[in-house]
Amino acid sequence: MSSELLEMADRIVAQAKGNEQVEVVVGRSSSTEVRVYEGQVEQFSSATSAGIGVRVISDQRQGFAYAASLDPDVLGETLAEARDNASFATRDEWLGLAEPDGVEVQELDLYRPGIDKVATDDKIDLALALEKAVRSGDRRITGVDSADYADGVSEAAVVSTAGIRVVSRDASCYVSVSCVAEDGGDTQTGYGFSVGRLPDELDLEAAAADATKRATRLLGATKPASSRVTVVLDPYVTAQFLGLIGGTLSGEAVLKGRSLFADRLGEEVAAGNFTLIDDPTNPLAYTASETDGEGLASRRNVLIDGGRLQQFVHNAYTGRRAGAASTANAVRGFASTPGVGCRALSLVPGTKSQEELLAEVGEGVLISSVKGLHSGVNLVSGDFSTGAEGLRISGGALAEPLREFTIGSTLQKMLSGVVEVGGDLEWLPTRAAGLSLVVRDVTVSGS
């Protein structure tokens, strides 16, 4: 692992004056992205970017500055700018950097050396093969508008006057494909993807099959009548839902009176089958990493246990204010100060497959995708209303496809209304893993 980033950070931290606390994050990443279209390379990008973020706490005030360059002249300027910015902040006695807390950093093998040696032509071939697999899979697939391969390696060092000094590296790759299906004058779209730490872990067949299935099974979809139903969320939709719930458990939201669950520690906030865990030490999680944004060792946190709210997630500041410790949930890039967030969420899975869940549900709606999470979900009020697509569940099996409807409820109601947690756990390229989730009493708005 490169000591270069650590040394750069060391040099700045060494310039701390008097009682000043200084924290430096130095990040560097390189990536390759290939998009193919109709059997040819449409776009090929390859680049490295780097940057530094400097946080200064002086006289109980915090200032921050960043630069997207590791030029030595710029590094000095950034520290000066952060110092200057600190002088304008309000004094806050709770401010302070994270301190080493005795939790050991686990080595997670997130960087596999082979990734640097993959030939460019091989990367292109993966994207081409994926496009071909989708094009030739089903006669109703009329177009593949993009088939991508991308990989990236990123490194980050965090060094501070409080004794933090860590560097970590991870690499990953993925393929994704987006396609269009047409039949009887109707058009639908589908997507598929596969992620891994090395190209040979990618499952092109699965990605192609997903894209084809998603696009074709919605053909002929109609708008449903409005009603109250039990829904089964497809794994990817559940992952998005869990990401939202994670947002309500942020120590910062609790501190500032913006969390739905602020006063409910220890209480039942969800059904008894709902156990939500944040564990960035799980190497299967796409977003796993060895340390958090303040350099503390990643660890497993059980947030909701059998429906009962166990804890919120914290960074050093929110933890201190709450009379708790950081849970190693500082999240950030080099260009910002640490926020608080869940890092790798998953539900403890149940035992049933989606088919078994559908059979038990009998009548309802399978939600295969949602739209407008950023415009119809309010984490403060709890309102949940999103555009949706899916299939009717009838007689315990999938029936006619549905589109142009919304599903609505509140986050609180959905959590209490979890009927069953599926066993079909999937690790996705998002901050949460997915599985099928059965939720009762959701309003479908259509015609």
Added chain:
Amino acid sequence: MIDETLAQRTLEVALARGGDFAEVFVEDKRSSSGHLDDAKIEELGSGRSRGAGIRVVVGDTTGFAHTADLSEKGLSAAAEAAAAAARGGGGGVRQVALTPRQTSPQPVVERPEEVAKATKVELLRRADEVARSAGNAIKQVSASYGDSRRRILVANSDGVLATDDQTRTLFVVGVVATGDTGMQTGRRSIGHTMGFELFDRYQVEDLARDAAEQALTKLMARPAPSGELPVVIGPGGGGVLFHEACGHGLEADHIQKNVSVFAGRVGEQVASPLVTIVDDATMAQEWGTFAIDDEGTPAQRNVLIQDGILTDYMWDQLRARKEGRALSGNGRRQSYQHLPMVRMTNTYLTNGNSDPDQILADTPNGIYVAHLGGGQVNTATGDFVFGMTEAYLIEDGKITDPLREGNLIGNGPKVLELIDAVGNDFAMGPPGTCGKDGQGVPVGDGVPTLRVTQLTVGGTAA
């Protein structure tokens, strides 16, 4: 930035292996921000990002590389990487002759970078004070200030050499109120392509007051209805409706890959005759305004739909070349680290003739959406959503109960045809960020009051 001869040499390196087109995009962006939350100025932040993105096009293949190193060595390395990525064949020397293009950046009266930090911080305090004093139910206030100065230089193998200097200033207030039904939020933002004089034109106290008012009103909100209803949309931010209903669907990249419901429909009636939709990057100081797009093309006003008839799509360099037609100034990118693509600028519905009060009075029942949130669209199917952040029930032609937040859903072409009234009170909405393929760019939206005879409202009330 970089000088003309260096740009020229870099282009020549980029085309050393052959190619149809090459471009050097240089960007130098400085920004400053301030954030207040929980009655404290949490921090001031500042940032700098500077670099160049180089692309080379060979046939239908684009090679791209970027670098933060603007020396000749750094630029050449990136140019070579882009050329290699484009996998061109052949060779030979290609000479590039650049012709500087005259451009007029949006005027700035008071440079934000010359305004004292203390002055910026004071804005945050003023907003906090006013929002908190709006009522006992106000429990939390956050406010953000931001300014950025983005200088760009574009040089390409067609001989274009153009620069722009874009300053944007922004202020946002968010409020949380608590009542018997739980917590509710209010939010207001103001942003323009101008300098600190923004705060002479708009008072942060008004933003704070309105945001607080919105949160307090929503404490009394009841669940929104569920199902198809007539919807009246108020002037200003309602432009998001068109951004999603047809904006993305009229981007030429979606058209050329045949993933838009508007493909092949130029010349056809795609909307009610009351509908004229324009995308215009020349609107003085609006959020999506610029002098040149990120490919060096001068900003333009483009009519997309005229009296309901589809007249044109929006284009970037590559899509326009493929079609063999003129550019429209819609080639934009998030930063030098990204490839440009077709993007909107300021998108709006032109003014109509009806009296907005009459439109409401003529709507026996439905909902009135005073403020919209964001939205999302699937351009291939045309289905789109947009959020309502402040909405009311309409009963007997009058606005009555406030409603809880939610999404509305519709199908673009259908919804455009169902617009049966357009008011004469056109206004631009708050600053927005449009996301596409992982890139965000600043955009403006605007509408007069309008009515859609039927949209699906995603509420929970039976």
